[in-house]
Amino acid sequence: MTATVVVGASSELGHALARAYSRSGLPLVVTAREATAARGIADSLGEHAHGFALDVTDRASIDEFADAIGGLGVKIRNLALVAGARGSNFTNRYDQDSARQVFDVRPFGYAQVVASMQGSLDADASILLFGGVAFHRPSPGSLSVAPAVGALIGLVNALAVDMAPVRVNGIHPGPVGDSTSIRGWPEEKRAQATSRTLIGRLVTIDEVVHAARFLLDSTAMNGVNLPVEGGYLLT
Numbered sequence: 026m027t028a029t030v031v032v033g034a035s036s037e038l039g040h041a042l043a044r045a046y047s048r049s050g051l052p053l054v055v056t057a058r059e060a061t062a063a064r065g066i067a068d069s070l071g072e073h074a075h076g077f078a079l080d081v082t083d084r085a086s087i088d089e090f091a092d093a094i095g096g097l098g099v100k101i102r103n104l105a106l107v108a109g110a111r112g113s114n115f116t117n118r119y120d121q122d123s124a125r126q127v128f129d130v131r132p133f134g135y136a137q138v139v140a141s142m143q144g145s146l147d148a149d150a151s152i153l154l155f156g157g158v159a160f161h162r163p164s165p166g167s168l169s170v171a172p173a174v175g176a177l178i179g180l181v182n183a184l185a186v187d188m189a190p191v192r193v194n195g196i197h198p199g200p201v202g203d204s205t206s207i208r209g210w211p212e213e214k215r216a217q218a219t220s221r222t223l224i225g226r227l228v229t230i231d232e233v234v235h236a237a238r239f240l241l242d243s244t245a246m247n248g249v250n251l252p253v254e255g256g257y258l259l260t
C-alpha cells in the first residue's frame with residue numbers, strides 16, 4: 026500500500042492539496058509542528074488520514090516522523106513539502122539570524138526530510154518542493170526569502186539527479202490571491218501584483234493544487250521548477 030505525505034498541511038495550500046488527495050481514499054499522512062493540530066487536520070480528512078508532528082528544522086522530530094511512517098507499514102508514493110518560512114529582511118537592517126531561520130526550513134529542512142524518508146519511498150515515488158517567485162521577482166525586503174528560493178531551485182535539480190529514478194519537482198506559485206496572507210495585503214500592493222500578471226488576476230489555491238497534482242502524478246515530469254503565476258514572471 027502506498028501513501029501521500031503532505032508536510033505542512035496546516036498551511037492553506039498544504040491543506041487543500043491533502044484534501045484533494047484524500048478523495049482517492051488511499052492512505053494519507055499530514056503534518057504540522059503541533060501533534061494536536063496534525064491530528065485535527067487528519068480527522069477532518071477521513072479515517073484513511075494520519076496526522077503527525079514534524080518540525081523540518083529539528084533532526085529529532087524528523088527521525089521521530091520517519092519512525093512513525095515506518096510504523097504505518099506503507100511506502101510513500103507522493104511526498105509534498107509545503108512548509109514555508111516567511112520574514113522580511115532589508116539591507117539597511119539586515120538580520121543574519123532570521124535569514125538562517127528561513128534557510129533552516131528550506132533548503133536545509135526540506136533536504137533533511139527527503140534524505141530521512143529515503144528508505145520509506147516507493148520505487149515510483151514522486152517528490153514536490155514548494156518555493157515561490159521571490160528568486161526571480163524579489164520585492165523590497167526579500168533578502169532572506171529570495172536566496173532561499175534560489176537555493177530550493179538548486180535543491181530540486183540536485184535531488185532529481187541524486188535520487189533518480191525517483192522524480193523530484195519544484196512548484197513556484199506567484200502571490201495566491203485567495204490565501205490569507207495575500208488577502209491581508211493593502212489594496213494598492215494587491216492591485217500592483219495583479220497588474221503584473223498576464224491573466225489579469227492573481228492565481229488561486231485551486232489552481233496551485235491542480236499544478237501540484239500535475240507535477241506529482243505525471244510520470245514524465247522530473248527536475249522541473251514550475252512557476253504557477255499567470256504570467257507574472259514575463260512582465
Ligand SMILES: NC(=O)c1ccc[n+]([C@@H]2O[C@H](COP(=O)([O-])OP(=O)(O)OC[C@H]3O[C@@H](n4cnc5c(N)ncnc54)[C@H](OP(=O)(O)O)[C@@H]3O)[C@@H](O)[C@H]2O)c1
Nearest residue numbers: 035036037038057058080081107108109157198200201204
Ligand atoms: N500564499 C502564497 O501566496 C504563496 C505564494 C508563493 C509560495 N507560497 C508557499 O506555499 C507554501 C504554503 O503557503 P501558505 O500561504 O498556504 O501557508 P503559510 O502561511 O506560508 O504556512 C506556512 C506553513 O509552514 C509550516 N511550517 C513553518 N515552519 C515549519 C517548520 N519548521 N517545520 C514544519 N512546518 C513548518 C507551518 O506549519 P505550523 O502549523 O506548524 O505552523 C504552516 O503550515 C509555503 O511554502 C509558501 O512559502 C505561498
